[in-house]
Amino acid sequence: MLLFIVILYDRKVYKGHITIYSITIQSNTQMETIKCRFCESSNIIKWTKRKTLNRGFIQRYFCKDCKKYFVIDDGFFRMRNSPQKITQSVDLFYRGISTRGVQGHLAMLFPHNASNVSVYNWVLKYAKLIHKFTSKLKVMVGSEIEVDEIEYHRRKSSKAKLGTEKNFFIDGICPQTKFLISSEYSQSRGIKEIKVVIQRIKENSGNQIKIITTDGWNAYENTIKKVYGYNNKLLKFNVIHNKNIISEKDGNFNHQIERLHNSVRARTKVMRGFHGSIASANAIMKGYEIYYNFINKQQTIKCCPYELAIPNLKLNSNNKWLELIQYANQNKII
Ligand SMILES: [Zn+2]
Numbered sequence: 001m002l003l004f005i006v007i008l009y010d011r012k013v014y015k016g017h018i019t020i021y022s023i024t025i026q027s028n029t030q031m032e033t034i035k036c037r038f039c040e041s042s043n044i045i046k047w048t049k050r051k052t053l054n055r056g057f058i059q060r061y062f063c064k065d066c067k068k069y070f071v072i073d074d075g076f077f078r079m080r081n082s083p084q085k086i087t088q089s090v091d092l093f094y095r096g097i098s099t100r101g102v103q104g105h106l107a108m109l110f111p112h113n114a115s116n117v118s119v120y121n122w123v124l125k126y127a128k129l130i131h132k133f134t135s136k137l138k139v140m141v142g143s144e145i146e147v148d149e150i151e152y153h154r155r156k157s158s159k160a161k162l163g164t165e166k167n168f169f170i171d172g173i174c175p176q177t178k179f180l181i182s183s184e185y186s187q188s189r190g191i192k193e194i195k196v197v198i199q200r201i202k203e204n205s206g207n208q209i210k211i212i213t214t215d216g217w218n219a220y221e222n223t224i225k226k227v228y229g230y231n232n233k234l235l236k237f238n239v240i241h242n243k244n245i246i247s248e249k250d251g252n253f254n255h256q257i258e259r260l261h262n263s264v265r266a267r268t269k270v271m272r273g274f275h276g277s278i279a280s281a282n283a284i285m286k287g288y289e290i291y292y293n294f295i296n297k298q299q300t301i302k303c304c305p306y307e308l309a310i311p312n313l314k315l316n317s318n319n320k321w322l323e324l325i326q327y328a329n330q331n332k333i334i
Contacts, residue, residue, distance in 0.1 A: 036063035037070040054082050054112075075129060075325040081118075085110060087321040089119045090126050094291035096267050099123075124280060126325060127287030133328035134290055135200065139309040142176030143210040144242075145201060147220065149189050150261045152268075155275040167278065169264065169285055170194055172201045172212075178298050179309035181205060183289050185282040191219045198227045213242040264288065295320050 035042050043064045049057040050071065058071050076083050085106065092102045099116040107113050148171065153164040170193060171183035182200035186193040201209065212228075214220040221241055228238040268274065268288065274281050293305045294315065306313060317323045 034061065034072065036061075036066060036068070037073075038068050039063060039066040041065040054080055054085075073329065075126075075329040081112075081114060083322055083325070084319070085114070086122050086126070087319055087325070089114070090123055090287070090321055091291075091295070093119065093123050094267070094287060094295070123287055124283045126321070127283050127290065130290050130321075130324045130328050131283075131286040133324065134294070135204075137204065137310050137313065138206070139174075139179055139181060139204050140177075140311065141174035141179060141181065141205050141208055141309055143208065144176075144213060145172050145174055145181065145205075145209050145211070146213045147172040147194075147197065147201075148215060148258075148261065149217070150264060152185075152274060152281075154278070154281055157275070167281070168193070170197045171289075172197055174309065177305055177308035178301055179305040180289050180292050181309075183285060185278065185285040187278055189217065189219060191223050194219050194223045195227060198223055202227055207238070209239055211240045211242050213244055215244055264292075290324065294324060 033042075034044060036044055041063055044061045045064065047060040047062040047069060050060050051057055055076060060069055060071050062069050071077070074083075076086070079086065089102045089106065092105060093099065097105070099119040102119045103114060103116040106119075150169045150171075152167045152169060154167045155164050156162040165187070167185065167187055168189040169183065169185050170189060172181050173179065174181060181204055182197045184193060184197050186196075198212075209228075212220075212224050214224075221243065224239060224241050225237055230236070231238050268285070274284075293309075295304065297304055301308060306315075315323050
């Protein structure tokens with residue numbers, strides 16, 4: 001009887017916020033790596049679990065030093081929708097469904113609807129979050145890289161009358177593994193913009209690259225020389241710049257990259273971000289880079305490019321978006 005009253009009291013007053021007390025020796029040993037969100041102390045204990053509306057029970061912690069309670073940010077902290085719903089939306093978006101299309105799909109499956117603006121914000125948030133992790137991964141690629149740019153006409157605002165602006169998506173891909181090592185959506189294709197892309201290629205592939213193939217655009221030559229430098233002992237540049245000036249009419253320029261560009265073009269033409277700011281368009285394309293490398297199986301290599309270029313990275317679950325978000329959040333170095 002007393003127990004019953006306690007349960008009723010508990011339900012009425014706390015509405016399920018406080019449920020399970022689970023302070024055990026075993027769970028405390030697992031917490032060595034967990035640190036307080038406020039003071040970074042590891043002198044913490046597991047506290048109660050908090051019940052959330054859309055994300056089930058979330059473990060709370062108590063810091064013995066600063067006497068504060070906190071939860072671990074698993075990448076979905078304070079999000080009002082489940083990780084499944086969010087990652088599903090991001091995936092559909094990169095498979096070519098518009099944000100409104102995704103919203104229509106969600107309305108069919110979930111009791112609480114999400115607006116197309118929420119879908120758009122999830123795409124930006126998680127593309128940026130995952131990219132922070134994937135952009136630092138070291139890659140194993142062939143000795144050649146192809147760098148090219150694709151032209152976009154971005155609407156300056158959602159109001160069509162303000163006109164469009166010419167922008168570029170600059171990217172570097174390894175023809176052997178099909179891995180897209182670096183990409184940037186920028187206002188122009190000058191030395192400054194190309195340098196960002198080439199620099200990341202160098203950072204992530206070290207001295208594996210021996211040949212960089214580009215089209216005849218002037219800005220490439222100096223940028224490549226500047227980033228890769230000159231070898232004083234061998235009296236030559238550290239990479240060969242293979243400037244491909246064969247006209248596109250002949251049909252043998254940059255096959256791989258042309259194919260990539262065609263699929264990028266097909267996928268991105270419906271994306272709303274290209275009606276917004278450059279920063280949003282860039283974030284959306286970072287997400288596309290993730291989709292291209294980690295999510296989408298390439299027919300010619302029969303796997304995802306990351307499986308060849310980053311063999312150490314094992315993504316075991318079916319929901320790779322979710323797994324990448326977890327990796328990005330743990331900041332795990334591979
Ligand atoms: Zn603390």
